[in-house]
Amino acid sequence: MTSYSFVIRALRSAVFAVVLATCVVGLTEESVQSSAVSASQSELSEYDMIQEAVAVIRSRWDKKPDVGIVLGSGLGALVEKIDADVAIPYEEIPHFARSTVESHAGKLILGTLEGKTVVAMQGRFHYYEGFTPKQITFPIRVMKALGVETLVVSNACGGLNPQYRPGDVMFIEDHINLLGMNPLIGPNDERLGPRFPDMLEPYSHELIEKARKVALEKGIHTHTGVYVAVAGPNFETRAEYRFLRGIGADVVGMSTVPEVIVAVHSGMKVLGISIITDMGLPDSLEPTSHEIVVANANKAEEKMTAIVAGFLKAL
Numbered sequence: 001m002t003s004y005s006f007v008i009r010a011l012r013s014a015v016f017a018v019v020l021a022t023c024v025v026g027l028t029e030e031s032v033q034s035s036a037v038s039a040s041q042s043e044l045s046e047y048d049m050i051q052e053a054v055a056v057i058r059s060r061w062d063k064k065p066d067v068g069i070v071l072g073s074g075l076g077a078l079v080e081k082i083d084a085d086v087a088i089p090y091e092e093i094p095h096f097a098r099s100t101v102e103s104h105a106g107k108l109i110l111g112t113l114e115g116k117t118v119v120a121m122q123g124r125f126h127y128y129e130g131f132t133p134k135q136i137t138f139p140i141r142v143m144k145a146l147g148v149e150t151l152v153v154s155n156a157c158g159g160l161n162p163q164y165r166p167g168d169v170m171f172i173e174d175h176i177n178l179l180g181m182n183p184l185i186g187p188n189d190e191r192l193g194p195r196f197p198d199m200l201e202p203y204s205h206e207l208i209e210k211a212r213k214v215a216l217e218k219g220i221h222t223h224t225g226v227y228v229a230v231a232g233p234n235f236e237t238r239a240e241y242r243f244l245r246g247i248g249a250d251v252v253g254m255s256t257v258p259e260v261i262v263a264v265h266s267g268m269k270v271l272g273i274s275i276i277t278d279m280g281l282p283d284s285l286e287p288t289s290h291e292i293v294v295a296n297a298n299k300a301e302e303k304m305t306a307i308v309a310g311f312l313k314a315l
Contacts, residue, residue, distance in 0.1 A: 046134060046141065047191050049095040053138075054145045056093055061086050061110045067312060068143035068268075069120040070259055072155035077298075078305050079122050084111035090123075093142075097135045099123045108139070114313040119143055126255055128233035133183035137262040141192065144266040150207070150315070151263045152271045152308060156297040157253035158235070158288075159276040160245040161225060166279060167300040169215070169222045169307065171208045172272030175257050176228040176249055183258045184265055193265035202264050207271040207311075214310035220303050225250030227274060229257035235288055241280040252280060273307065275300045 063085070071078055079087075088108045090096040099106040109120040125136045143151065157170075164170070188195040208224065215222045228249035230236065236244065236252060244252050251274050263270050277296035278288040 045189065046138075047189050049138070050141045050145050050192075052094040053096065053142045057088065057108070057110070057142070057146065060088060063110070063117050064147040065110070065119040065143070066116045066148070066150065067113075067118045067315070068140070068148035068151045069118055069308070070124050070139075070151070070153045070256075071120060071122055072124060072153075072255060072297075077301055078308060079107075079109045079120055081305060081309060082109055082111045082113045082118060082120060084109050086110050087122075095138060097125050097129075097131050097138070099125060100129045114309050116312045116315060118312070119146060119148060124255060124259070126233075127179055127181065127231050127258070128254060133181050133185070133258055136258045137183045140259050140262045140268075141266065144263075144268060149268055150271070151259075151268045152273070152311070153256050153259055153263075154273045154275070154304060154308075155227075155253050155256045156277045156293050157227065157251040157274045158241075158278050158280040159251055160228075160241060160280050161223070161250040162281060164223060164250065164276050164279070166276055166296050167303075168276045169220060169300065169303055170227075170251055170274040170276060171211060171222060171224045172203050172227045172256070172274060173205075173208060173224050174226045175202065175260065175272075176226060176247065177257050177261075178228055178230050178244075179257060180231060181258075183262050193262075193267065197261075197265045199261075199264060202260050202270060203272050204269040207269055210314050211271055211273070211307055211311045214314060215307050218306050218310060220307060222307075223250070227256060227272065228252050230254060236280060238282040238285055241285070242282045244280075245282075251276060271311065273304060275304055 090106045090108065091098055093108065107122045109122055111118065121139055125131045127136060140151065212222060226249050228244050230252060232254035253274065256272060260270050260272065275297050277293040
């Protein structure tokens with residue numbers, strides 16, 4: 001009896017060992033396959049992802065755009081002026097992120113504005129949304145691959161220069177990057193641009209002069225100054241406003257700089273336009289909110305739209 005019990009226990013142990021070994025082998029094979037898939041996905045270069053996105057866009061629109069436009073908070077209504085051939089939601093374009101900011105529609109508008117073929121981002125991506133630098137700037141890479149040589153970027157921002165007022169328009173002549181990141185960090189693909197791009201003139205002086213002339217002809221008062229980008233999403237403290245003004249910034253925002261860095265890396269000419277929506281004067285600081293920013297941007301949008309439209313017509 002004892003011998004019989006011993007045999008039964010031995011058989012049970014053997015069966016358990018076989019089952020366990022089978023499970024381990026199965027899990028190992030599954031892990032290997034999963035790793036292979038992950039490796040395959042990770043091997044897809046940024047250049048390849050750009051080509052996939054371009055292919056989808058080209059399947060719906062076969063024109064070559066002259067100008068790319070990036071529209072910021074509260075500035076999306078410019079697309080109503082575009083004679084749109086097609087509007088593609090971001091989620092239908094491979095590798096495009098999904099905007100999480102309520103005032104950003106999340107569509108790529110392709111068509112004509114003032115006689116120029118344009119591709120416009122109705123809503124952009126921000127670092128504070130949790131996107132990587134490459135996700136934020138991926139649409140700029142796609143614009144370049146579509147044929148864009150001139151990029152117009154707009155934003156809503158806080159004024160630091162005491163001579164500015166909410167509703168004013170400022171052409172960006174230079175920027176300061178305090179985001180704590182740079183979209184060019186990592187291996188460089190020479191097909192996209194040089195390893196060490198020069199930033200002597202990130203915002204084209206020629207394009208600024210064209211836009212300034214348009215504003216003057218339309219009787220729109222404008223400024224020219226320096227934009228500083230911070231990570232956000234909170235608005236700045238009194239001490240931070242004082243510091244930012246002290247290092248030479250005229251306005252502060254949470255976007256634009258990554259896109260401009262990639263545009264310069266890609267060989268594009270850039271025009272940057274800011275609408276001042278609130279004032280960051282540390283000694284007379286008042287509460288603000290995203291709703292206030294959007295409301296003031298909407299009020300000033302007519303001026304920005306007139307400048308961009310006139311600028312495109314003058315190109």
